[in-house]
Every structure is written in structure tokens, then in C-alpha cells.
Amino acid sequence: MLEVDGAYGEGGGQILRTSVALSAITGRPCRIVNIRAGRPNPGLAAQHVAAVHAVAALSNAHVAGAEVGSSDLSFEPGTIAPGRHTFDVGTAGSVALVLQACLPVAFAARAPVHLKLIGGTDVRWSPPLDYVARIFLPLLRRLGGDADVVLLRRGYYPRGGGAIEVAARPAKRWSAFSPEEVGPVERIRGIAHVSNLSADIPKRMKHAAMRRLQGRGDVEIEERVYTADEATGRGGAIVLRAETERTILGADALAERGKPSERVGEEAAAALAAELDAGATLDAHAADQVLLYMAQADEASRFVVRAASGHLRTMAWLLPQFLERRIEVEPCGARWRVTVGGSVE
Secondary structure, eight states: OEEEETTSTTOSHHHHHHHHHHHHHHTOOEEEESTTTTSSSOSOOHHHHHHHHHHHHHHTOEEEOOSTTOSOEEEEOOOOOOEEEEEEOSSSOBHHHHHHHHHHHHHTSSSOEEEEEEEBSSOTTSOOHHHIIIIIHHHHHHHTOEEEEEEEEEEBTTTBOEEEEEEEEOOSOOOOOOOSSOOOEEEEEEEEEEESSOTHHHHHHHHHHHHHTTTSSOEEEEEEEEOTTTEESSEEEEEEEEEESSOEEEEEEEOOTTSOHHHHHHHHHHHHHHHHHHTOSSOHHHHHHHHHHHTTSSSOEEEEESSOOHHHHHHHHHHHHHHOEEEEEEEETTEEEEEEEEEOO
């Protein structure tokens, strides 16, 4: 049984989620120890438990230690089965992070997998749902992963209660991704939304973002206000997407109590502008998430990032243990080049 140190590198929940997903798709049992050991509240939180149980259900796995507070977990996968599943985080824990664990397994099934996930759709320390739908899933389609997400209801901290439905179809093969130059920006699109708050807020987020992106070509940002029937609680976010012929870059920011709306829009736009100015071919948030899929392709992938995040370095350490593929993260001027390919000797 492969043992994974859950405190390595970034040392967060991503090691756990990715380890159980990799165990399911490779059929290799694993034990994760020291889970989130360096965090203020170490061990498993409710959203981590939900992710483990979701992957276990998809792969008919036997799991030991999947309780809140546990720092040691073993996962022994069975056969991946298609079908319909519903998973409730039970808190405002992120449905996007539960989906991050489930998707690689769903793509490895022999027939479509349909998921309903209940929890937080736009919460701190996780990708907002619109980032998943508008940046991450379109990037996966370029690699060979076909999945759609439908928003049923927004959900925010502390109540959660949001819901999404996801349909994932089997991936026949994974393709390489190798744009080392971003290419000219064709368009910038986005959404600024709030739930059960003033319609003035998304308008102010939008205009602040558009001011920051002035001169970058075709920019359109949608405004949306969700009502009590469409959302549980109050909250909001802005998600931006820059499209080029070769790639998609994204950025986002959450609305928070006491944080001016203009600052929210400015933050997201400044983050996107930084990616474009650096010539990144994947943004800092997408880079670590897509590595798992690139590592399953026969051909090598290469891309450039503005900064080598802790998440990226941690995934570059973890993935070769399951997939036996070499991942190199090397300086490239002021940027970093990531190469995924070649067997581990």
C-alpha cells in the first residue's frame, strides 16, 4: 500500500483529494498520514470527508479513518461504476473541491456519471462555481475531458445549501497541452453576481473590473442578481475569463462583508492582467488542477505559469507516485515552465 505524507509541501486538502482520486483510477491502495498536520485545525474537515466518501462511492472502495478530525486514512479502491450519485457536504464546504476529487474518477468510468453536489458554491479558499464552469471545464475539454455543470442554487458561508448537477462522460484518451506562448487575446468575458443583495453591487464590481482592463480589447461582463428562490444566504463573486486561440486564463474574487464592491472587481481584473502581462499559458489556479489529466496523456505537455505555487509544486511531487510520470517545474526567465511527460526511472 502506497503511503502518502499529507503534510508535504502545501499540506492541505488537495493532497488528500488527489490521492484518493489517483488511487481509484489506478487501482492502487493508499494510506494518507499527517493529514493537514500544519493547519490551525488539523485532520479532516467535513468537506474532506464528503470528498473521500464521494470517491469511495464512485469506485466501490473500502475506506478506514474517514471521520472529521482524523489525520490518518486508508483507501482501497474497487471497480469504478457509472450511474447517478448525490453527495451533501452538510456545511458550506466547497462543492467545487468535492468535484475536484470526483471528476478524474468519473472520466475513468465506462459510461456517463451524473452527480448532484450540495454545499457551498462560492466560498473562500476554493474556486467559485463560475471558475469551474467557465475556465476549468473548457480547459479540460481541450485535453479530452467532457463534462457539463448546471447551477441549481447558489450557497454561501456559513449555511451552504447550494446545489449543482454535473454530467461527466468517459474520457477515451487524454491529449497533451503545450502552448508555450499565450497568443493574442480574442476576448475577455465575465460574470459579476450577488445573491439576496443590492443590484448595485455587481454593477460596481463590473465597472471597476472594466476600468482596470481598459485597453485590452473586447471586454464584456454580465451582471446577475439571484433571489431567495435561487440562492441560500447572501454573497457574491466576480469571475473573469480571457480567451486566446491557444488557451483560457481565469481570475476571480469573492464579495465579502466590509469589502468595497469596487475592490472586489479590481482584485479580479488585476489578477487576470497579471497573468496576461506575464505571458502565462495557464493561470496560477488552473495549473495544479490540470496536471492530473496531463499526466495521463501519452504525449508530453508543456506550459508556462507566472508563479510556481505551493499547490503546483505539491502536485508535481504527488502525481509521479501513482502515475509514474516525470513532472518538472523550472525557472524560465521571470516565469516558470512546467513539463509533464516521460516515465519515472
